[in-house]
Amino acid sequence: MSLLTSLLKMRAADTGNALRASQLRHLHLSDQPLMLLAMTRTGPAARPLAVMLGTDPHRPQLLVAPPSGSTTSMLATLADAVTAYIDACQRHSEHLPAINNKPARRRYTDAPQILVPNPQTVQHLKVLGDDLRFRRVDDQNPDSRAVQRLGHWLTYLTDRADIPGSAALIPMTSFLSMHWVTGQSPQEDEDLATLLAWIDPPRHAASGRDAAYEAEDPATHRPAGPATDAAFDNDHLAPLFDAYARARAQGQDQARTLEELERLLAAYLHPTWDLMWQAYTLLQALPEAKSSTRRWDHERTVFTDECVYLAQDGRPRPARDQAVAAAVRLARMEHGAAAFAAERAADDPFARAELRTTGEAFGGTVTAIDSKHTLRGPTGRPQWRPRFTVSTTDLLRMEPGQLLACHAYRKAGYKICEITPADDDTLVELEITAGMGHADRPNYDVLPEAGAFLVFTIAPDPYRMPEFPARDQTPWTHGGPPADHPDHSNEGEGEEEQ
Amino acid sequence: MSSLDARLGVLRGTAPPIPHSARTLAALTANPTCDRRSLIDAAGIDKAALAAHLNLPQPLRKSQLALDYGLAFEHKVTAQAGAPLVPLLRQALALTLPEASYQDVNSVGSDDDKSSLQLRHAHTRSRILSAAHRRPSQHRTLLDHPVLHLTVAGHQAYLEPDIIAFHRDGVFHVVEIKSFPVIHGQSDPLKVDAALTQAAAYVLALRELLADDGLPPERVSDTVILVNPRNFTQHPTATPYKAYQQIKSLSRHLGRLRRLPELLDKLPPHTTLDLAPGPDGKPTRPRGELAAALATVPARYTPGCRHHCDLAFHCRTEARNQRRTAALGTKVRDDLAGIDTIDTALALTDGQLHPARDQKDITQALQQAQRIYAELQTGIA
Numbered sequence: 034m035s036l037l038t039s040l041l042k043m044r045a046a047d048t049g050n051a052l053r054a055s056q057l058r059h060l061h062l063s064d065q066p067l068m069l070l071a072m073t074r075t076g077p078a079a080r081p082l083a084v085m086l087g088t089d090p091h092r093p094q095l096l097v098a099p100p101s102g103s104t105t106s107m108l109a110t111l112a113d114a115v116t117a118y119i120d121a122c123q124r125h126s127e128h129l130p131a132i133n134n135k136p137a138r139r140r141y142t143d144a145p146q147i148l149v150p151n152p153q154t155v156q157h158l159k160v161l162g163d164d165l166r167f168r169r170v171d172d173q174n175p176d177s178r179a180v181q182r183l184g185h186w187l188t189y190l191t192d193r194a195d196i197p198g199s200a201a202l203i204p205m206t207s208f209l210s211m212h213w214v215t216g217q218s219p220q221e222d223e224d225l226a227t228l229l230a231w232i233d234p235p236r237h238a239a240s241g242r243d244a245a246y247e248a249e250d251p252a253t254h255r256p257a258g259p260a261t262d263a264a265f266d267n268d269h270l271a272p273l274f275d276a277y278a279r280a281r282a283q284g285q286d287q288a289r290t291l292e293e294l295e296r297l298l299a300a301y302l303h304p305t306w307d308l309m310w311q312a313y314t315l316l317q318a319l320p321e322a323k324s325s326t327r328r329w330d331h332e333r334t335v336f337t338d339e340c341v342y343l344a345q346d347g348r349p350r351p352a353r354d355q356a357v358a359a360a361v362r363l364a365r366m367e368h369g370a371a372a373f374a375a376e377r378a379a380d381d382p383f384a385r386a387e388l389r390t391t392g393e394a395f396g397g398t399v400t401a402i403d404s405k406h407t408l409r410g411p412t413g414r415p416q417w418r419p420r421f422t423v424s425t426t427d428l429l430r431m432e433p434g435q436l437l438a439c440h441a442y443r444k445a446g447y448k449i450c451e452i453t454p455a456d457d458d459t460l461v462e463l464e465i466t467a468g469m470g471h472a473d474r475p476n477y478d479v480l481p482e483a484g485a486f487l488v489f490t491i492a493p494d495p496y497r498m499p500e501f502p503a504r505d506q507t508p509w510t511h512g513g514p515p516a517d518h519p520d521h522s523n524e525g526e527g528e529e530e531q
Numbered sequence: 532m533s534s535l536d537a538r539l540g541v542l543r544g545t546a547p548p549i550p551h552s553a554r555t556l557a558a559l560t561a562n563p564t565c566d567r568r569s570l571i572d573a574a575g576i577d578k579a580a581l582a583a584h585l586n587l588p589q590p591l592r593k594s595q596l597a598l599d600y601g602l603a604f605e606h607k608v609t610a611q612a613g614a615p616l617v618p619l620l621r622q623a624l625a626l627t628l629p630e631a632s633y634q635d636v637n638s639v640g641s642d643d644d645k646s647s648l649q650l651r652h653a654h655t656r657s658r659i660l661s662a663a664h665r666r667p668s669q670h671r672t673l674l675d676h677p678v679l680h681l682t683v684a685g686h687q688a689y690l691e692p693d694i695i696a697f698h699r700d701g702v703f704h705v706v707e708i709k710s711f712p713v714i715h716g717q718s719d720p721l722k723v724d725a726a727l728t729q730a731a732a733y734v735l736a737l738r739e740l741l742a743d744d745g746l747p748p749e750r751v752s753d754t755v756i757l758v759n760p761r762n763f764t765q766h767p768t769a770t771p772y773k774a775y776q777q778i779k780s781l782s783r784h785l786g787r788l789r790r791l792p793e794l795l796d797k798l799p800p801h802t803t804l805d806l807a808p809g810p811d812g813k814p815t816r817p818r819g820e821l822a823a824a825l826a827t828v829p830a831r832y833t834p835g836c837r838h839h840c841d842l843a844f845h846c847r848t849e850a851r852n853q854r855r856t857a858a859l860g861t862k863v864r865d866d867l868a869g870i871d872t873i874d875t876a877l878a879l880t881d882g883q884l885h886p887a888r889d890q891k892d893i894t895q896a897l898q899q900a901q902r903i904y905a906e907l908q909t910g911i912a
């Protein structure tokens with residue numbers, strides 16, 4: 034968040050209406066996302082209470098776990114639904130020709146996209162994945178394999194969600210906050226109902242602020258999960274759970290209680306379900322940023338790789354990353370964040386405006402062009418290095434020598450030669466350092482026109498994945514060679530009654 | 532009764548004071564600069580009752596399911612005279628602790644109903660002191676349901692840690708049983724921090740007890756043991772944590788409570804938050820009057836208040852009505868350090884207000900942000 038967002042927050046609070054924080058949508062949206070709401074049972078770790086999911090806004094599927102006893106059958110149904118969705122993404126593939134040192138290969142034309150209400154649901158699915166992928170597969174029980182596979186996919190998806198710019202598993206509140214600024218605090222923005230009320234108030238509401246206030250009414254507000262609220266626990270769930278336990282203890286039929294529980298949870302989840310689709314429609318209407326397509330292509334590559342891995346090896350990821358794996362993950366996340374930021378700046382004027390207020394960019398008008406400027410290269414041959422001057426009124430926090438990128442000429446590179454403060458503005462002399470071709474084969478396209486308004490951002494560092502030692506060469510001080518199999522800390526404990 | 536007590540009593544009114552617990556003490560560290568909260572807590576005023584009377588949502592309501600689950604786990608850990616605990620503590624403290632004597636302070640006095648706090652405190656005290664003074668090699672003790680005293684703003688608050696463990700090196704350890712899980716060796720850092728802050732209150736109380744008997748604070752370890760369910764089961768696991776930071780911060784915040792007389796001096800005379808319960812126990816205090824009384828005690832609202840204070844929704848409304856930047860989050864508040872309200876910030880941005888000397892830089896930055904945004908809106912940029 035920048036001072037610009039702080040300013041917009043104040044404007045939004047002042048007027049009562051949310052403001053756009055982006056002119057484009059920066060994440061790919063699937064035509065058929067899998068919407069998924071998850072509720073956990075208060076208390077035991079990762080014990081599901083209910084899941085509502087589906088690709089059709091009018092026909093959600095509701096799965097409810099019994100208050101006590103095994104959840105395997107509910108999880109198996111969930112596994113079937115999720116796996117069916119993921120399998121559908123593997124129906125078609127495309128041929129990718131060999132490039133550089135990568136051989137030709139096939140890639141699926143689609144990849145799964147799961148939309149959940151908030152980051153807490155992502156966290157819940159991660160913990161659930163940690164539990165399920167180590168469950169033992171019992172050949173007598175076909176459900177057990179499906180459940181383990183679900184665990185694998187949940188781990189894959191929640192890992193992807195850690196990478197900025199990935200669109201495999203997206204928390205809706207973060208997705209919306211990336212594109213709008215509201216007049217309430219970030220903590221309040223974590224609540225899907227009030228966030229959406231600010232952004233897309235119902236017609237009768239006078240303002241987003243009024244709508245949010247109304248959406249908060251405890252009588253109608255339903256938290257989007259995964260935790261249930263205390264009032265719901267105490268007033269509704271606890272009595273039903275007691276009734277269930279009593280029926281169980283007395284050997285009576287529990288079906289009625291379960292039906293009642295299902296009705297209760299359906300009513301509890303439905304408002305959020307509708308909000309999710311409302312948010313989806315809203316986001317779909319935003320024009321998609323150019324780089325988002327590239328990132329989705331990459332998403333499909335990663336997904337295809339995962340399918341191959343599952344088919345060929347399929348051992349679950351260890352419970353905790355070993356040193357090398359953890360370092361690789363961290364490097365990927367950092368790279369993902371830097372690449373996403375740079376691509377957003379290239380695509381979106383709003384992102385550039387934000388960088389201008391933080392001093393990571395400046396904008397100005399081209400005042401003079403020296404298109405003939407040459408330098409003497411190391412071999413003595415002249416090199417064509419056109420220069421031009423930009424007049425800016427932004428507060429400049431850069432030094433000569435700074436390398437820059439420009440949204441209008443994505444292949445070109447720039448360097449600051451000189452900074453001359455004048456009365457009302459600052460003159461920045463820039464040299465084109467890349468993308469202009471050679472003196473004998475010049476690419477005149479990179480020359481800006483005098484009078485043009487351009488924004489220059491700090492060029493992202495060229496990225497190279499650092500080299501890591503091979504797995505078996507990890508020093509023991511870092512935890513030693515990784516165990517390929519999961520730890521056995523869960524033996525026989527997974528299905529304990531709670 | 533000290534005059535401070537009397538003054539706090541006036542603020543509280545007719546209701547009996549709510550005793551402090553480790554939880555309320557831990558909450559003190561969450562927003563220590565809020566005078567409203569410091570005074571209300573020091574006076575032992577029931578914030579939940581205030582909130583209920585003001586018709587506010589109750590963000591801190593406890594889930595019965597969570598309580599039941601926590602209790603079931605605690606019973607499991609302390610079952611069979613603490614048998615499951617001994618091997619866990621042995622491992623967590625790297626001790627040779629072949630057996631330990633387990634004493635449940637709950638069961639002193641009569642067998643049936645729970646003994647009074649005072650009685651349990653007396654027993655706790657005598658057992659701890661006798662353990663501390665005996666030859667170190669002789670006694671290894673697990674004390675279940677002990678009761679300690681801590682001086683809070685000149686008052687004795689009763690605290691009830693889960694377990695106190697004493698071992699041969701002559702050192703006491705606070706052991707807390709918490710029902711949030713440790714999954715593959717990791718737990719939610721926020722929950723751990725909250726648990727350690729509570730444990731810090733017990734450490735301080737235990738040190739106070741020993742100090743009265745001339746024993747040094749090092750006899751109570753900075754290392755606190757949390758016992759949690761392991762992975763996806765109800766099997767307990769014990770993890771040692773350094774609680775040094777939490778102990779330091781809590782004792783600093785307790786020290787701050789000495790400012791109470793100063794805070795009270797600032798209130799108009801006879802200010803009270805009394806709910807004036809009628810014969811049926813229902814509050815009769817007019818809401819507007821109560822809100823006005825609250826308004827005389829300065830608050831320091833942040834959106835995080837809803838996680839630790841019953842008055843969060845009241846203070847939020849107040850902060851919003853006063854158009855405070857803090858209502859938009861700590862990020863906005865810190866960005867605009869020195870400018871308290873949205874109105875001032877926007878007036879400075881739009882040039883309708885002349886910046887004071889210390890507002891020049893932020894005003895310039897705001898105006899630049901505004902200019903860039905305007906360029907964006909008109910499509911220049």
Ligand code: SF4
Pocket residue numbers: 562565566567568830831832833836837840841842843844846
């Ligand atoms: S809610 Fe109000 S009284 Fe409570 S800590 Fe926050 S500002 Fe202080």
